C-alpha cells in the first residue's frame with residue numbers, strides 16, 4: 001500500500017454563536033442568536049510523498065489541528081477533498097484507521113485505568129495483529145523507546161514523557177504506513193525529546209512510514225523535516241524544503257573565512273557578495289534573490305579559496321519563520 005497523503009482545496013468552516021454583552025444582550029442572543037463563521041482551514045492543497053516526513057507549521061490557531069482532524073477522519077471538511085493512503089478518511093473512517101496511527105501530544109489514546117501492557121494487548125485484538133508480530137514490534141519499540149520499565153504501570157500514573165512514548169508505540173503497533181503527530185514532544189525534557197526524535201527518524205528511514213508532524217519547536221523541525229508547509233489564518237502560506245524557505249526568508253547568513261595567504265585577491269562569487277575584507281579575514285553574504293543557501297555558499301568559498309578556517313552564521317529557523325509569517329500577513 002502506498003502511504004501518501006493528498007490534500008486538495010481542503011476547507012473547514014465552524015459556525016458558532018456569539019453572546020451579546022449584558023443581560024439584555026444575553027436575552028436577545030437567546031431569542032435571536034447571532035451566528036459567525038470561523039474559517040479554520042481555507043482551501044489548503046499539498047501532498048506528502050510516501051516515506052516523507054513533513055512538518056505542518058503555523059502559529060496558534062492557524063488550522064493545523066483542524067487539518068489533522070480531517071485527515072484522521074475525526075472531522076468532515078466543509079469542501080475540498082483529502083486522501084490518505086488512497087482512502088478518503090472522513091468517508092471510510094474504519095478503513096482509514098487501519099492505515100494510520102495518530103498521536104495527540106496533549107491527550108492520550110490509551111485506557112487511563114489499565115496498565116500499559118494491557119492497553120497494548122487490547123489494541124492487538126482490535127487490529128487483529130498476530131501474536132508473534134505484536135511481540136516482535138513491542139520488542140523493537142521497547143529497544144528504541146525504553147518502555148519495559150513502566151509497562152506494568154497504569155496509564156494514569158505515567159509521567160508525560162512516559163505516556164507519550166507509550167502513545168507512540170500504541171499508534172504504530174498495527175504497522176500503519178501513515179502517522180499523524182500533533183505536537184508529540186510538547187512539555188518533554190530534552191533527553192526524552194531526543195529519544196522520540198530518534199524513534200521517528202528510524203520509523204521514516206528504516207520503516208518507510210509517512211509522517212505528518214505539527215510542532216512549535218523549530219529544533220525539532222530542523223532535526224526531522226526536509227519539507228515544511230506553513231499555514232496562517234487557515235491558509236497555506238508556503239510549501240517548500242527548509243533550504244528553499246531559508247533562501248526566501250532568511251537571507252541573513254554570513255560565511256567568514258581565514259585565507260591561507262593574506263595576499264590572495266578575493267572577489268564575489270555567483271550569488272555571493274564580498275561584504276568585508278581585513279587582511280586574511282574575509283566575510284561573504286548573500287547577493288540578491290538567487291543567492292545560494294549557506295551550505296552551498298560555504299562549499300563554493302572552500303572550493304574557490306585556500307582557507308585555514310571557516311565559520312558560518314545563519315538566521316535561526318525561528319527568525320526565518322517569523323519573517324515568513326510577517327510577509328504572509330502583509331499580502
Ligand SMILES: Nc1ncnc2c1ncn2[C@@H]1O[C@H](COP(=O)(O)OP(=O)(O)OP(=O)(O)O)[C@@H](O)[C@H]1O
Pocket residue numbers: 014015016038039040058059060061062063064065066067
Ligand atoms: N470546534 C470548533 N468550533 C469553533 N471553532 C473552532 C473549533 N475548532 C477549532 N476552531 C477554531 O479554528 C481555528 C483553528 O484552530 P486549530 O486548533 O486547527 O489551530 P492550530 O493551528 O492547531 O493551533 P495550535 O497551534 O494552538 O494548536 C482557531 O481559531 C480555533 O479557535
